[in-house]
Amino acid sequence: MSFLEIRGVGMRFGGLQALDDVSFRVERGSVVGLIGPNGSGKTTLMNVISGVYKPTAGSVTFADKTIANVPTHQVCRLGIARTFQIVKPFASLTVRENVAVGAMYGRDGAKRTTAQAFDHASELLEIVSLARVADRPASDLTIPDRKRLEVAKALALDPDVLLLDEVMAGLNASEVDEALALLRSLSERGVTLIVVEHLMKAIMAVSTTIVVLAEGKKIAEGAPLEVTQSRAVIEAYLGARYVKRQEAARAVADARAAEGAR
Numbered sequence: 001m002s003f004l005e006i007r008g009v010g011m012r013f014g015g016l017q018a019l020d021d022v023s024f025r026v027e028r029g030s031v032v033g034l035i036g037p038n039g040s041g042k043t044t045l046m047n048v049i050s051g052v053y054k055p056t057a058g059s060v061t062f063a064d065k066t067i068a069n070v071p072t073h074q075v076c077r078l079g080i081a082r083t084f085q086i087v088k089p090f091a092s093l094t095v096r097e098n099v100a101v102g103a104m105y106g107r108d109g110a111k112r113t114t115a116q117a118f119d120h121a122s123e124l125l126e127i128v129s130l131a132r133v134a135d136r137p138a139s140d141l142t143i144p145d146r147k148r149l150e151v152a153k154a155l156a157l158d159p160d161v162l163l164l165d166e167v168m169a170g171l172n173a174s175e176v177d178e179a180l181a182l183l184r185s186l187s188e189r190g191v192t193l194i195v196v197e198h199l200m201k202a203i204m205a206v207s208t209t210i211v212v213l214a215e216g217k218k219i220a221e222g223a224p225l226e227v228t229q230s231r232a233v234i235e236a237y238l239g240a241r242y243v244k245r246q247e248a249a250r251a252v253a254d255a256r257a258a259e260g261a262r
Protein backbone atom coordinates (compact mmCIF):
# COMPACT_ATOMS: atom_id res chain seq x y z
CA MET A 1 0.00 0.00 0.00
CA SER A 2 1.46 3.33 -0.97
CA PHE A 3 1.73 6.45 1.15
CA LEU A 4 -0.96 8.46 -0.62
CA GLU A 5 -2.96 7.00 -3.46
CA ILE A 6 -5.52 8.67 -5.73
CA ARG A 7 -7.50 5.91 -7.39
CA GLY A 8 -10.01 6.42 -10.21
CA VAL A 9 -11.19 9.73 -8.77
CA GLY A 10 -14.15 11.40 -10.47
CA MET A 11 -15.89 14.60 -9.43
CA ARG A 12 -19.07 15.73 -11.09
CA PHE A 13 -20.76 19.10 -10.49
CA GLY A 14 -24.22 18.80 -12.04
CA GLY A 15 -23.54 18.25 -15.75
CA LEU A 16 -19.84 19.06 -15.50
CA GLN A 17 -17.26 16.30 -15.10
CA ALA A 18 -14.52 18.28 -13.32
CA LEU A 19 -12.40 15.16 -12.67
CA ASP A 20 -12.58 11.92 -14.63
CA ASP A 21 -10.88 8.70 -13.55
CA VAL A 22 -7.74 10.33 -12.14
CA SER A 23 -5.21 7.93 -10.60
CA PHE A 24 -1.67 8.40 -9.31
CA ARG A 25 0.47 7.58 -6.33
CA VAL A 26 2.40 9.98 -4.16
CA GLU A 27 5.52 8.56 -2.52
CA ARG A 28 6.53 9.76 0.92
CA GLY A 29 8.98 12.66 0.67
CA SER A 30 8.25 13.41 -2.98
CA VAL A 31 7.28 16.75 -4.50
CA VAL A 32 4.44 16.26 -6.96
CA GLY A 33 3.79 19.15 -9.33
CA LEU A 34 0.17 19.21 -10.47
CA ILE A 35 -0.21 21.22 -13.66
CA GLY A 36 -2.79 21.81 -16.36
CA PRO A 37 -4.62 24.61 -18.16
CA ASN A 38 -7.16 26.77 -16.32
CA GLY A 39 -10.26 24.83 -15.37
CA SER A 40 -8.55 21.45 -15.78
CA GLY A 41 -9.50 20.36 -12.25
CA LYS A 42 -6.38 21.07 -10.17
CA THR A 43 -8.11 22.90 -7.32
CA THR A 44 -10.94 20.36 -7.38
CA LEU A 45 -8.41 17.56 -6.93
CA MET A 46 -6.81 19.43 -4.01
CA ASN A 47 -10.29 19.70 -2.50
CA VAL A 48 -10.85 15.96 -2.92
CA ILE A 49 -7.48 15.03 -1.41
CA SER A 50 -8.01 17.34 1.57
CA GLY A 51 -11.52 15.98 2.13
CA VAL A 52 -13.35 19.24 1.29
CA TYR A 53 -15.18 17.39 -1.50
CA LYS A 54 -16.28 13.79 -1.40
CA PRO A 55 -15.47 12.40 -4.87
CA THR A 56 -18.39 11.10 -6.93
CA ALA A 57 -16.20 8.18 -8.04
CA GLY A 58 -13.02 6.49 -6.88
CA SER A 59 -11.12 6.99 -3.66
CA VAL A 60 -8.17 8.61 -1.96
CA THR A 61 -6.29 6.56 0.58
CA PHE A 62 -3.69 7.92 2.93
CA ALA A 63 -1.78 5.85 5.46
CA ASP A 64 -4.21 2.99 4.88
CA LYS A 65 -7.29 5.15 5.49
CA THR A 66 -9.90 6.17 2.92
CA ILE A 67 -10.15 9.93 2.98
CA ALA A 68 -13.47 10.24 1.20
CA ASN A 69 -15.34 9.13 4.31
CA VAL A 70 -13.47 11.32 6.78
CA PRO A 71 -14.57 14.89 7.67
CA THR A 72 -12.10 17.68 6.70
CA HIS A 73 -10.92 18.48 10.23
CA GLN A 74 -10.09 14.81 10.70
CA VAL A 75 -8.20 14.70 7.38
CA CYS A 76 -6.01 17.41 8.83
CA ARG A 77 -5.53 15.29 11.97
CA LEU A 78 -4.49 12.39 9.72
CA GLY A 79 -1.66 14.63 8.52
CA ILE A 80 -2.82 16.36 5.32
CA ALA A 81 -2.96 20.17 5.29
CA ARG A 82 -3.57 22.59 2.48
CA THR A 83 -3.44 26.23 1.47
CA PHE A 84 -6.23 27.92 -0.44
CA GLN A 85 -5.92 29.60 -3.85
CA ILE A 86 -8.02 32.47 -2.44
CA VAL A 87 -6.28 33.62 0.73
CA LYS A 88 -8.51 34.25 3.75
CA PRO A 89 -6.60 35.08 6.95
CA PHE A 90 -8.43 36.19 10.10
CA ALA A 91 -7.99 39.88 9.22
CA SER A 92 -8.34 41.28 12.74
CA LEU A 93 -5.83 38.86 14.30
CA THR A 94 -2.11 39.49 14.11
CA VAL A 95 0.03 37.40 11.81
CA ARG A 96 1.40 35.44 14.78
CA GLU A 97 -2.10 34.86 16.20
CA ASN A 98 -3.29 33.53 12.83
CA VAL A 99 -0.54 30.89 12.88
CA ALA A 100 -0.95 30.14 16.61
CA VAL A 101 -4.61 29.24 16.01
CA GLY A 102 -3.43 26.52 13.62
CA ALA A 103 -0.78 25.39 16.10
CA MET A 104 -3.52 24.90 18.71
CA TYR A 105 -5.84 22.94 16.43
CA GLY A 106 -3.45 20.89 14.33
CA ARG A 107 -2.36 17.34 14.93
CA ASP A 108 -0.04 18.14 17.81
CA GLY A 109 -2.28 21.02 18.94
CA ALA A 110 -3.84 19.24 21.87
CA LYS A 111 -0.37 18.66 23.28
CA ARG A 112 0.52 22.39 23.18
CA THR A 113 -0.22 25.05 25.77
CA THR A 114 -1.17 28.48 24.43
CA ALA A 115 2.36 29.75 25.15
CA GLN A 116 3.84 26.78 23.25
CA ALA A 117 1.50 27.41 20.32
CA PHE A 118 2.72 31.03 20.16
CA ASP A 119 6.36 29.89 20.33
CA HIS A 120 5.74 27.39 17.54
CA ALA A 121 4.03 30.13 15.51
CA SER A 122 7.10 32.35 15.93
CA GLU A 123 9.37 29.55 14.66
CA LEU A 124 7.17 29.00 11.61
CA LEU A 125 7.12 32.73 10.86
CA GLU A 126 10.94 32.61 10.80
CA ILE A 127 10.82 29.73 8.31
CA VAL A 128 8.49 31.61 5.93
CA SER A 129 10.29 34.96 6.43
CA LEU A 130 7.43 36.73 8.19
CA ALA A 131 9.03 37.32 11.61
CA ARG A 132 9.35 41.03 10.70
CA VAL A 133 5.55 41.46 10.55
CA ALA A 134 4.55 38.95 13.24
CA ASP A 135 2.70 41.50 15.38
CA ARG A 136 0.92 43.34 12.58
CA PRO A 137 -2.74 42.62 11.76
CA ALA A 138 -3.04 40.09 8.92
CA SER A 139 -5.10 42.63 6.98
CA ASP A 140 -1.93 44.80 6.61
CA LEU A 141 -0.04 42.15 4.63
CA THR A 142 0.93 42.48 0.97
CA ILE A 143 -0.16 39.70 -1.40
CA PRO A 144 3.20 37.83 -1.29
CA ASP A 145 3.16 38.02 2.51
CA ARG A 146 -0.41 36.70 2.61
CA LYS A 147 0.77 33.73 0.59
CA ARG A 148 3.59 33.17 3.08
CA LEU A 149 1.10 33.40 5.95
CA GLU A 150 -1.07 30.82 4.21
CA VAL A 151 1.91 28.43 4.10
CA ALA A 152 2.75 29.09 7.78
CA LYS A 153 -0.88 28.45 8.79
CA ALA A 154 -0.87 25.14 6.95
CA LEU A 155 2.51 24.18 8.47
CA ALA A 156 1.14 24.94 11.93
CA LEU A 157 -1.09 21.89 11.49
CA ASP A 158 2.05 19.69 11.56
CA PRO A 159 1.29 17.96 8.27
CA ASP A 160 3.00 14.96 6.67
CA VAL A 161 1.53 16.10 3.37
CA LEU A 162 1.09 19.72 2.38
CA LEU A 163 -1.07 20.77 -0.57
CA LEU A 164 -0.08 24.16 -2.01
CA ASP A 165 -2.51 25.80 -4.44
CA GLU A 166 -0.82 28.59 -6.45
CA VAL A 167 1.16 30.06 -3.58
CA MET A 168 3.50 31.76 -6.09
CA ALA A 169 0.80 33.62 -8.02
CA GLY A 170 1.55 37.35 -8.04
CA LEU A 171 5.13 36.99 -6.79
CA ASN A 172 8.01 38.70 -8.61
CA ALA A 173 11.09 36.79 -9.78
CA SER A 174 13.10 37.12 -6.57
CA GLU A 175 10.04 36.28 -4.45
CA VAL A 176 9.53 33.15 -6.57
CA ASP A 177 13.15 32.16 -5.86
CA GLU A 178 12.49 32.62 -2.13
CA ALA A 179 9.31 30.55 -2.36
CA LEU A 180 11.21 27.77 -4.17
CA ALA A 181 13.85 27.80 -1.44
CA LEU A 182 11.06 27.51 1.14
CA LEU A 183 9.51 24.52 -0.67
CA ARG A 184 12.91 22.81 -0.86
CA SER A 185 13.48 23.35 2.86
CA LEU A 186 10.03 21.94 3.67
CA SER A 187 10.79 18.94 1.52
CA GLU A 188 14.12 18.46 3.32
CA ARG A 189 12.21 18.51 6.61
CA GLY A 190 10.34 15.47 5.33
CA VAL A 191 7.06 17.09 4.32
CA THR A 192 5.57 15.52 1.19
CA LEU A 193 4.36 18.26 -1.15
CA ILE A 194 1.67 18.46 -3.81
CA VAL A 195 2.12 21.77 -5.59
CA VAL A 196 -0.23 23.47 -8.05
CA GLU A 197 1.48 26.31 -9.87
CA HIS A 198 1.12 28.12 -13.18
CA LEU A 199 4.77 29.11 -13.37
CA MET A 200 6.30 26.29 -15.40
CA LYS A 201 9.89 27.15 -14.59
CA ALA A 202 9.17 27.09 -10.86
CA ILE A 203 7.24 23.84 -10.88
CA MET A 204 9.79 22.08 -13.07
CA ALA A 205 12.58 23.21 -10.75
CA VAL A 206 11.01 21.92 -7.56
CA SER A 207 9.03 18.78 -8.52
CA THR A 208 10.27 15.21 -8.44
CA THR A 209 7.20 14.07 -10.43
CA ILE A 210 4.73 15.99 -12.56
CA VAL A 211 1.08 15.04 -13.06
CA VAL A 212 -0.72 16.83 -15.89
CA LEU A 213 -4.49 17.33 -15.99
CA ALA A 214 -6.51 18.50 -18.99
CA GLU A 215 -10.30 18.76 -18.87
CA GLY A 216 -10.40 16.68 -15.72
CA LYS A 217 -8.32 13.79 -17.06
CA LYS A 218 -4.75 12.86 -16.29
CA ILE A 219 -2.92 13.15 -19.62
CA ALA A 220 0.67 12.64 -18.47
CA GLU A 221 2.77 11.71 -15.47
CA GLY A 222 6.53 11.48 -15.09
CA ALA A 223 9.79 13.27 -14.48
CA PRO A 224 9.67 17.01 -15.33
CA LEU A 225 11.76 16.80 -18.51
CA GLU A 226 9.88 13.76 -19.80
CA VAL A 227 6.52 15.45 -19.28
CA THR A 228 7.44 18.71 -21.05
CA GLN A 229 8.36 16.70 -24.13
CA SER A 230 5.05 14.86 -24.22
CA ARG A 231 2.96 15.71 -27.28
CA ALA A 232 -0.29 15.46 -25.28
CA VAL A 233 1.01 18.05 -22.82
CA ILE A 234 2.22 20.48 -25.49
CA GLU A 235 -1.16 20.13 -27.22
CA ALA A 236 -3.07 20.76 -24.00
CA TYR A 237 -1.14 23.96 -23.43
CA LEU A 238 -0.61 25.30 -26.92
CA GLY A 239 -3.39 23.62 -28.85
CA ALA A 240 -3.33 20.79 -31.42
CA ARG A 241 -3.19 23.31 -34.31
CA TYR A 242 -0.01 24.85 -32.93
CA VAL A 243 1.63 21.42 -32.68
CA LYS A 244 0.59 20.47 -36.25
CA ARG A 245 1.91 23.80 -37.59
CA GLN A 246 5.23 23.27 -35.79
CA GLU A 247 5.50 19.74 -37.16
CA ALA A 248 4.70 20.91 -40.70
CA ALA A 249 7.29 23.69 -40.44
CA ARG A 250 9.88 21.20 -39.20
CA ALA A 251 9.09 18.78 -42.07
CA VAL A 252 9.55 21.59 -44.61
CA ALA A 253 12.85 22.63 -43.01
CA ASP A 254 14.06 19.01 -42.98
CA ALA A 255 13.13 18.55 -46.65
CA ARG A 256 15.01 21.76 -47.56
CA ALA A 257 18.04 20.67 -45.55
CA ALA A 258 18.00 17.27 -47.29
CA GLU A 259 17.80 19.01 -50.69
CA GLY A 260 20.66 21.35 -49.78
CA ALA A 261 22.83 18.38 -48.81
CA ARG A 262 22.35 16.74 -52.19
Ligand SMILES: Nc1ncnc2c1ncn2[C@@H]1O[C@H](COP(=O)(O)OP(=O)(O)O)[C@@H](O)[C@H]1O
Pocket: 013, 016, 018, 036, 037, 038, 039, 040, 041, 042, 043, 044, 045
Ligand atom coordinates in the same frame (compact mmCIF):
# COMPACT_ATOMS: atom_id res chain seq x y z
N1 LIG B 1 -17.96 23.92 -6.52
C1 LIG B 1 -18.08 23.87 -7.86
N2 LIG B 1 -19.28 23.82 -8.45
C2 LIG B 1 -19.40 23.76 -9.79
N3 LIG B 1 -18.36 23.72 -10.65
C3 LIG B 1 -17.13 23.77 -10.12
C4 LIG B 1 -16.91 23.85 -8.71
N4 LIG B 1 -15.56 23.87 -8.48
C5 LIG B 1 -14.99 23.82 -9.69
N5 LIG B 1 -15.92 23.75 -10.67
C6 LIG B 1 -15.64 23.62 -12.12
O1 LIG B 1 -14.78 22.52 -12.29
C7 LIG B 1 -13.82 22.78 -13.31
C8 LIG B 1 -12.42 22.65 -12.74
O2 LIG B 1 -12.19 23.76 -11.86
P1 LIG B 1 -10.89 23.89 -10.98
O3 LIG B 1 -10.66 22.62 -10.26
O4 LIG B 1 -11.05 25.13 -10.16
O5 LIG B 1 -9.76 24.09 -12.10
P2 LIG B 1 -8.25 24.61 -11.98
O6 LIG B 1 -7.92 24.74 -10.53
O7 LIG B 1 -7.44 23.58 -12.70
O8 LIG B 1 -8.21 25.93 -12.70
C9 LIG B 1 -14.14 24.17 -13.84
O9 LIG B 1 -14.93 24.04 -14.99
C10 LIG B 1 -14.89 24.81 -12.70
O10 LIG B 1 -15.76 25.81 -13.17
Ligand SMILES: [Mg+2]
Pocket: 042, 043, 044, 085
Ligand atom coordinates in the same frame (compact mmCIF):
# COMPACT_ATOMS: atom_id res chain seq x y z
MG1 LIG C 1 -7.29 26.40 -9.33
